[in-house]
Amino acid sequence: MIETATFGAGCFWHVEESFRNLKGVSKTAVGYMGGKMKNPSYEDVCTDSTGHVEVCQVEFDPEVVSYGRLLEVFWGMHDSTQSNRQGPDIGTQYKSVIFYHDDKQKSSAAKSKVQQQKSSAKKIVTELLPATEFYKAEDYHQKYLMKHGRNVC
Numbered sequence: 001m002i003e004t005a006t007f008g009a010g011c012f013w014h015v016e017e018s019f020r021n022l023k024g025v026s027k028t029a030v031g032y033m034g035g036k037m038k039n040p041s042y043e044d045v046c047t048d049s050t051g052h053v054e055v056c057q058v059e060f061d062p063e064v065v066s067y068g069r070l071l072e073v074f075w076g077m078h079d080s081t082q083s084n085r086q087g088p089d090i091g092t093q094y095k096s097v098i099f100y101h102d103d104k105q106k107s108s109a110a111k112s113k114v115q116q117q118k119s120s121a122k123k124i125v126t127e128l129l130p131a132t133e134f135y136k137a138e139d140y141h142q143k144y145l146m147k148h149g150r151n152v153c
Contacts (some may be wrong), residue, residue, distance in 0.1 A: 004013050005058045005070050006033060006099040006131050009078035010086025012054040013144040014153050018077040019058045024099075030134040030144075033099055040137055048091040055061065055099065057134050062109060067105060071112040074098065081122035096126040106130075118141025 012030035020028050022050045032045050035042050035052030045052045058070060081095045098107040098113075112145050117124045136142075145151055 001062075002059050003062050004006075004065070004101050004131075005060060005067060006055050006101070006134065007015055007070075007074045007104065008055040008097040008099070009056070009074060009080075010054075010094045010096075011055050011089050011153050012137065012141065014086075015054075015056040015077065015147065017145045018073055018097040019056060019070070020143065022065055022070075022073065024062075025060045027059040028143075029134075029136050030133050030141050031055060031057060032093075033057075033132055033134050034097070034129060036066055040136055042141065045093050046091070048093060051152050052135070053095055053097055054093050054137075055097075055134070063117070067108050067137040069098060069111060071098075074114065080116060080124045080126045081120060083125045097138070098126060098128050100128060101131045103135060123143075 009072050016028045016030050019025050032040050032052035035050040037050040040050050040052050044050050082129045084092050084095045098109045
């Protein structure tokens, strides 16, 4: 049975690229989650006023790749000690967040965050939030780095 996971870790292009070719991941899509506006556009989210985060939604087969492995990839792709920014990208839409889809994901994410904190000299600021409605980003954002022959932003 295919499951869904959703992660925010800065620019969603980079997040998607980190998950896209992982064995057991059947589909990725970038979009927006966690805000108050219905059907936000990229331009809306970039105002830093909608409350949405740029995220990657991942569909995966847990018999091939575990949620724990997805969490490892998530922690490894960004600086979870930076609040509302990753590299040159600044704003609440770039915060580090795990949107969990059920209690099992919530528990696994919380345990992995504790483990990350043990190995970090700085405070981990990653938020754990219940998944809300996912708004798929515009087509030109989907698989953006792959389409442009790049693997980093």
